[in-house]
Amino acid sequence: PQPRGSGDPQPFARAIREDKVRRGLLFLGTETGIYVSFDDGAHWQSLRLDLPVTPVHGIQVKDNDLVIGTHGRSFYILDNISVLRQVTPSMTDEPLVLFDPADAVRSVSRGVFVDYYLKDPAETVTIEFLDSSGKVIRRFEGAPKPQADRPAAETPAGGRGGAPARVTTAKGMNRFTWDMRYPNAVEFPGLIFWAASTRGPIAPPGRYQVRVTANGVTKTQDFEIKRNTAVPGVTDADLHEQFALAMRINERVSDANRAVIRIREIKDSISKRIGQ
Numbered sequence: 001p002q003p004r005g006s007g008d009p010q011p012f013a014r015a016i017r018e019d020k021v022r023r024g025l026l027f028l029g030t031e032t033g034i035y036v037s038f039d040d041g042a043h044w045q046s047l048r049l050d051l052p053v054t055p056v057h058g059i060q061v062k063d064n065d066l067v068i069g070t071h072g073r074s075f076y077i078l079d080n081i082s083v084l085r086q087v088t089p090s091m092t093d094e095p096l097v098l099f100d101p102a103d104a105v106r107s108v109s110r111g112v113f114v115d116y117y118l119k120d121p122a123e124t125v126t127i128e129f130l131d132s133s134g135k136v137i138r139r140f141e142g143a144p145k146p147q148a149d150r151p152a153a154e155t156p157a158g159g160r161g162g163a164p165a166r167v168t169t170a171k172g173m174n175r176f177t178w179d180m181r182y183p184n185a186v187e188f189p190g191l192i193f194w195a196a197s198t199r200g201p202i203a204p205p206g207r208y209q210v211r212v213t214a215n216g217v218t219k220t221q222d223f224e225i226k227r228n229t230a231v232p233g234v235t236d237a238d239l240h241e242q243f244a245l246a247m248r249i250n251e252r253v254s255d256a257n258r259a260v261i262r263i264r265e266i267k268d269s270i271s272k273r274i275g276q
Helices: 082-086 089-093 236-275
Strands: 013-018 026-030 034-037 056-062 065-070 075-078 096-098 112-118 125-130 136-142 172-178 206-214 217-226
Touching: 013 056, 026 056, 082 112, 096 206, 096 217, 112 125, 112 206, 112 217, 125 172
Parallel strands: none
Antiparallel strands: 013 026, 026 034, 056 065, 065 075, 096 112, 112 172, 125 136, 125 206, 206 217
């Protein structure tokens, strides 16, 4: 097959695979890259993204990932192709499209990927994660800012963990990754943890929801956080007990840090009064 409409001058095929979930979703490896078709091969689009111009000799669909084997450029993994399984031509007419997130596995997945499409740029985008009872766990909000006004990335106390995820508001496709963690413990300036951090506990296995609001529209999708079944002898109940203990520790750390903050406020108040 030749990828029609791709702009590539007659690249010959090396490998072709059909998705295991969406019928008619095809992936084609050619001498110059990889392509995708949503209509049984009638039309093709480039799926190269950051992949170098290279022959693609092997393709495998593994769960929610696409594994691409090249000739001379090692192999690449395009993780979380769930969006490709859900995309439709009519989605570009909707002000907000929230795709159904793929389920995540604790201690395996890099996080819960939330993909959403905006027909127009948004003034603000709010993303909320809820537990099975409908209680909000985390709330993130983003608004367009000039590059110069964006604050430097912060890291939790102790230097562990990456920069916080940012909610984007641009027209087109957007992605936010939740690290599956509950809110961090309270911090104060100058806090040092040599062998720990204030990061919140990882959510236990169960059903959750993500709620996205943008341009006056709110959409909600369900997803699941699963236990890593490759670890023997651990049950969901064990992880729920571990989570409950971690939450109690998190709250005690917050109490201690609030006390430090209050002591500093009192000392500052006394110093100001003495100086009057």
